[in-house]
Amino acid sequence: MAGEVLELSGVGVRRDGADLLRDVSWSVDEGERWVILGPNGAGKTTLLQVAGSLLYPTSGDVDILGERLGRTDVFELRPRIGLASAAVAERVPPGETVLDLVVTASYAILGRWREEYESADLARATALLDALGAAGLADRRFGTLSEGERKRVQIARALMPDPELLLLDEPAAGLDLGGREDLVRRLGVLADDPSAPTTVLVTHHLEEVPAGVTHALLLRKGEIQAQGKVDEVFTPEHLSECFGLSLVVERHDGRWAARAAR
Numbered sequence: 001m002a003g004e005v006l007e008l009s010g011v012g013v014r015r016d017g018a019d020l021l022r023d024v025s026w027s028v029d030e031g032e033r034w035v036i037l038g039p040n041g042a043g044k045t046t047l048l049q050v051a052g053s054l055l056y057p058t059s060g061d062v063d064i065l066g067e068r069l070g071r072t073d074v075f076e077l078r079p080r081i082g083l084a085s086a087a088v089a090e091r092v093p094p095g096e097t098v099l100d101l102v103v104t105a106s107y108a109i110l111g112r113w114r115e116e117y118e119s120a121d122l123a124r125a126t127a128l129l130d131a132l133g134a135a136g137l138a139d140r141r142f143g144t145l146s147e148g149e150r151k152r153v154q155i156a157r158a159l160m161p162d163p164e165l166l167l168l169d170e171p172a173a174g175l176d177l178g179g180r181e182d183l184v185r186r187l188g189v190l191a192d193d194p195s196a197p198t199t200v201l202v203t204h205h206l207e208e209v210p211a212g213v214t215h216a217l218l219l220r221k222g223e224i225q226a227q228g229k230v231d232e233v234f235t236p237e238h239l240s241e242c243f244g245l246s247l248v249v250e251r252h253d254g255r256w257a258a259r260a261a262r
């Protein structure tokens, strides 16, 4: 029987008098592949930060990988979670090489500093870069990469410590059509891999949802508007309500698309 990876109960996040999340109750079981979808400002990144133990809720309970937030040492918990987000990318030292950036994830650090790496770590980092179509970038400096190249490298870094939970915040944002399709295809391969970690991916766009996603959560104004199996959540009714306009929703070959109804 699959174990629980995330369990949020009545979670609220309040900052500067604003409710960023309200009464969020959500559970994620081992092996599931979730997508969190919602308009700008809905609270998606805030929810992902709570799931990644980077943000404590104002109210409610959060269990991550069996540990209760507030009662556990987050410095032991965080290495069990792989996170790829723009906020992490901004903290990368500009001169850091791609291979160093990926391999240092084993040591939960940013910036190489005299560590002696095992050859097995270097081999794993190289294999992950290869799986994400970024093998040719290993010796490049992170600061010189294009947006699409950065996204792939960040996902390789997030996977490096073999996390039990993988959190991806808008992995396809800023990519051109070819880059998006290539990345979404690779994320689909990852979703289909039974040895890949339980995954939660945040996006604004239905077109960025990889095939193989099993569950979806719709957020609007800090509240859950629908959640459950992806087929039951990605209906025109739920999506129209979530985005506040009448939508036509289509599905082909496991991928989704939405456009405004005429």
Ligand SMILES: Nc1ncnc2c1ncn2[C@@H]1O[C@H](COP(=O)(O)OP(=O)(O)OP(=O)(O)O)[C@@H](O)[C@H]1O
Residues within 6 Å of the ligand: 015, 016, 018, 020, 038, 039, 040, 041, 042, 043, 044, 045, 046, 047, 204
């Ligand atoms: N410290 C704060 N005080 C007040 N409001 C905040 C604070 N931090 C974030 N917010 C607001 O909380 C809301 C949720 O932000 P969040 O980044 O989680 O949304 P999001 O769904 O990820 O948005 P986007 O799709 O635009 O990235 C936004 O309206 C944001 O402006």
